[in-house]
Amino acid sequence: MLETKNINFYYGNFHALKNISMKMEINTVTAFIGPSGCGKSTFLRLFNRMNDLIDDTHLTGECLIDEQNIYHKSVQVDELRKKVGMVFQKPNPFPKSIFENVAYGLRVNDIRNKSFIAQRVEESLKAAALWDEVKDKLKKSAFELSGGQQQRLCIARALAISPSILLMDEPASALDPISTSKIEELIYSLKKDYTIVIVTHNMQQAARVSDKTGFFMLGELIEFNDTKKMFLNPDKEQTQNYITGRFG
Amino acid sequence: MDKKTKQKIAFIIFRTLSLCVVGILVWILGFIIYNGIEVIGWEFLTTAPSEGMTAGGIFPAIVGTLCLVVGSIVIAFPVGIMSGIYISEYAKNGWIVKFIRVMTNNLGSIPSIVFGLFGMALFVNMFGFGDSIIAGSFTLGLLILPLIIRTTEEALKAVPDAYRVGSLALGASKLQTVTRVVLPTAFPNIVTGMILSIGRVSGETAPILFTVAAYFLPKLPSSIFDQVMALPYHLYVIATSGTDIEASRPIAYGTALTLVAIVFLMNLLATTLRHYFGKKVKSH
Numbered sequence: 174m175l176e177t178k179n180i181n182f183y184y185g186n187f188h189a190l191k192n193i194s195m196k197m198e199i200n201t202v203t204a205f206i207g208p209s210g211c212g213k214s215t216f217l218r219l220f221n222r223m224n225d226l227i228d229d230t231h232l233t234g235e236c237l238i239d240e241q242n243i244y245h246k247s248v249q250v251d252e253l254r255k256k257v258g259m260v261f262q263k264p265n266p267f268p269k270s271i272f273e274n275v276a277y278g279l280r281v282n283d284i285r286n287k288s289f290i291a292q293r294v295e296e297s298l299k300a301a302a303l304w305d306e307v308k309d310k311l312k313k314s315a316f317e318l319s320g321g322q323q324q325r326l327c328i329a330r331a332l333a334i335s336p337s338i339l340l341m342d343e344p345a346s347a348l349d350p351i352s353t354s355k356i357e358e359l360i361y362s363l364k365k366d367y368t369i370v371i372v373t374h375n376m377q378q379a380a381r382v383s384d385k386t387g388f389f390m391l392g393e394l395i396e397f398n399d400t401k402k403m404f405l406n407p408d409k410e411q412t413q414n415y416i417t418g419r420f421g
Numbered sequence: 422m423d424k425k426t427k428q429k430i431a432f433i434i435f436r437t438l439s440l441c442v443v444g445i446l447v448w449i450l451g452f453i454i455y456n457g458i459e460v461i462g463w464e465f466l467t468t469a470p471s472e473g474m475t476a477g478g479i480f481p482a483i484v485g486t487l488c489l490v491v492g493s494i495v496i497a498f499p500v501g502i503m504s505g506i507y508i509s510e511y512a513k514n515g516w517i518v519k520f521i522r523v524m525t526n527n528l529g530s531i532p533s534i535v536f537g538l539f540g541m542a543l544f545v546n547m548f549g550f551g552d553s554i555i556a557g558s559f560t561l562g563l564l565i566l567p568l569i570i571r572t573t574e575e576a577l578k579a580v581p582d583a584y585r586v587g588s589l590a591l592g593a594s595k596l597q598t599v600t601r602v603v604l605p606t607a608f609p610n611i612v613t614g615m616i617l618s619i620g621r622v623s624g625e626t627a628p629i630l631f632t633v634a635a636y637f638l639p640k641l642p643s644s645i646f647d648q649v650m651a652l653p654y655h656l657y658v659i660a661t662s663g664t665d666i667e668a669s670r671p672i673a674y675g676t677a678l679t680l681v682a683i684v685f686l687m688n689l690l691a692t693t694l695r696h697y698f699g700k701k702v703k704s705h
Binding site: 221223226228251252254255258259261263265266267280281282327331334 | 513514581583584586587588589590591592593594597601602605606
């Protein structure tokens with residue numbers, strides 16, 4: 174379970190996230206929507222501490238995974254990132270072979286058993302619905318794949334180290350419609366094994382793939398509700414306005 | 422005059438000037454080849470100078486220059502690459518980085534004769550290496566260090582941040598990210614630093630003048646503490662202070678041609694390597 178309590182986040186003096194408290198259940202898909210710059214990606218990156226990489230940032234409040242505050246001093250960031258995988262907006266495979274891309278997370282975590290690695294690579298590629306397309310060219314460069322395939326490769330790469338949570342930062346925004354629908358199907362099938370949090374600009378996408386939706390605006394979580402309710406009958410007027418396209 | 426004509430004239434001038442540059446290079450090469458080719462032969466390349474350097478070959482100078490190239494690269498490369506990694510990947514963009522960068526640039530603009538003098542004071546005298554390959558290699562290594570640091574830094578900067586972020590998000594440490602993703606990606610460009618520094622090292626005369634180069638030494642070095650002859654210094658010697666300058670003129674051109682050919686061959690090798698690694702790293 175993911176939970177935040179009174180999260181405030183600052184880039185220098187800029188107050189990017191304002192007092193956000195929410196809960197996400199395991200094996201659900203949660204979508205964050207909202208206009209550009211509303212803080213939804215910043216909020217997503219809290220959960221694997223990718224914001225740590227940015228200089229001059231500041232956080233208050235608690236961010237809990239399975240009841241443990243992941244910003245506590247005793248937490249090892251690389252251990253956390255093994256549990257919380259991430260897929261980025263633009264497919265970012267490494268300049269390595271398809272096989273090595275998926276094996277990378279295992280290798281950096283000191284797993285050397287070759288047959289185990291090969292097995293995990295196959296399982297992960299299958300889970301990411303890419304295996305049939307690449308099984309005969311695992312040694313080929315990842316750059317030979319199409320954009321959509323690259324993104325599924327990045328998903329496989331994240332799955333290989335067996336995370337329990339998967340963060341997706343606009344995973345389909347750089348892809349064509351067919352690749353996008355493949356990613357969406359994939360998200361749906363991954364739900365039974367992973368807790369997924371996805372940031373998206375595409376409201377139809379949020380409606381299609383998620384169980385719950387959070388609407389962000391200007392650093393505030395305006396509404397967090399069941400996706401169905403959110404899109405049919407939201408509680409807040411601002412949500413209604415955004416969803417019907419009156420602004421943003 | 423209308424815009425189009427002006428543009429035409431401007432580009433004609435630009436093109437002429439850039440062709441001039443090519444022309445000058447061709448002229449220099451042609452001049453050296455024309456004057457030097459007749460003495461080049463198996464014997465010239467494989468024997469020591471004889472008869473007051475008016476006859477014989479330049480074999481010891483070739484060996485000496487190769488020793489210095491290898492020596493200075495062995496010394497400067499690890500230091501330069503690691504400094505480049507530190508500046509580009511680890512150091513926060515504060516005053517330390519600025520300071521290191523400014524100092525590196527300053528080091529790069531010190532005249533090479535000053536390096537020679539410094540090398541003599543430090544390596545030859547203080548460390549007691551004497552005139553030797555190791556003293557010369559250290560001196561040349563210092564000379565090319567800024568070049569290597571800068572090219573490493575640039576090469577690392579050209580690696581997309583998406584690779585670093587992607588690696589860190591998989592639980593890799595910063596060091597793993599650098600050694601397994603960033604460095605291999607940057608490697609072809611780092612090789613460029615090697616290409617440039619090889620050319621620089623084989624051609625420099627001033628830094629080796631007081632640290633390693635021998636006026637005449639027909640026997641080959643047996644250890645890194647021996648002196649050697651080197652091509653650029655040999656060229657200088659037979660062109661200015663040989664026993665019979667007129668008689669050794671063809672040898673001087675032959676030496677120049679050999680020097681240029683060695684630099685050219687090494688560049689070719691490095692370009693091939695770069696291409697090879699580049700292919701392995703990139704797809705298209």
